[in-house]
Amino acid sequence: MTDKIIIAKGTPLPLQYLGSKFRIAKWIINLVEDHFKKPIALLDLFAGTGSVSIEAMNHGFIPYLNDIQPYSATILKSIFCENRAGLTELIETLNETNFQKRLLMRGRNSFNSALKMEEKFFNDFESNCFVWKDYKVFCANSKNPLTKSQINGLRKKNEWNLFVSYFANRYFGVRQSLEIDSLREYADELPEHLRTHLLAALISALSNSVSSTTHLAQYLKPTTRHNTNELLKKRKQSILKFVLAGLVELQKFPTSKKSFVTNFNYIDAIDNFGKKIKKNGIIYADPPYFKEHYSRYYHVLDTLLLYDYPYISINPVTKSVSAGLYRENRIVSDFGLKSKAFMAFELLFATAAKNNLPVVLSYANTSLVKKANLIMLAEKYNYKVNLQSKKLDHTGQGQRRHKTVTEYLFICTN
Secondary structure, three states, X not given: OOOOXXXXXXXXXXXXXXXXXXXXXXXXXXXXXXHOOOOOEEEEOOOOOXXXXXXXXXXXOEEEEEOOOHHHHHHHHHHHOOOOOOHHHHHHHHHHOOHHHXXXXXXXXXXXXXXXXXXXXXXXXXXXXXXXXXXXXHHHOOOOOOOHHHHHHHHHHOOOOHHHHHOEOOOEOHHHHHHHHHHHHHHOOOOHHHHHHHHHHHHHHHHHHOOOOOOOOOOOOOOOHHHHHHHHHHHOOXXXXXXXXXXXXXXXXXXXXXXXXXXXXXXXXXXXXXXXXXXXXXXXXXXXXXXXXXXXHOHHHHHHHHOOOOOEOEOOOOOOEOOOOOEOOOOOOHHHOOOOHHHHHHHHHHHHHHOXXXXXXXXXXXXXXXXXXXXXXXXXXXXXXXXXXXXXXXXEOOEEEEEEEEEEEEEEEO
């Protein structure tokens, strides 16, 4: 896996995101402008963080956005089309509300002793008397619900304590987990549009404060003095402050009254938008490039939205719970399966052709389907293909390895 993970700049609610097109969004949209007349609707089929659609909107295009992952769809709704009425008041309320009182409400109150212990470690860290091995034991002793019977108990009570029960001292600190649960509970007390904004800001906050290198597939563990010190710095960060910063930036960001956001699979998205954009629209497709699935790297974000106390998947090799505490029944894209990727592209081109829509496709030379096969598929459905390319340096999941990758842009006109 070599895709670059960067925070998608240019967006008010950034994520640390695999394969973000932020670095080449301008290049993509400039080429689209060269080949298609404006004004034009752009169906961003695998929209992710919305980097390409933000650039398209800046160039006067009307973005229609889709992503099958719930966390992406929520971020996109907040950024592009959700009503901002009451957002100022929400920010003021969050600034004024004493969330300290909310932290230990309901089923979260049983974590009071863990919170106090964490605060002692934070204080020791500030006063240079921190014993990192004691913190290692503290994390190791955290009781996460791993069995179905334990999870069934949490489901039955449903006391807004999912994150502190599952992820405390794993992906987040104790206080951070309590903040997340408190804010998630508060979001459900709000009108729908404000709920969307708060959840989107919370998703962004989680992505940028998580106890990991970049993504949420595996969490960092306190194994040495150095990485434990770095871990404490991450866990001292306030989730609420991240949320407030995101909401303030969101206020400044323009919305598009004509934009739509959906949470479909790619076939349904094309069929859903096909009639609306047929006369002056194109499809922009940036499907997964690799065998690892986004639901593995961002399962925690989907769990935040669904808040369903998921069962934890079992590693088929070790027969134990997955190291990253992955939820069962995660979304698996055919584009990430070597045995199914070619057919997924065929369905994409066939559905686009049925709706008489041109396709602009982003892909890379390191991916599962070869360039020649994609051209062959496009031509099978009577598209004329103009191929553009650009070299990019990619890194791998926060590690110090670099690889030059050729990013392709297949401009398929009918």
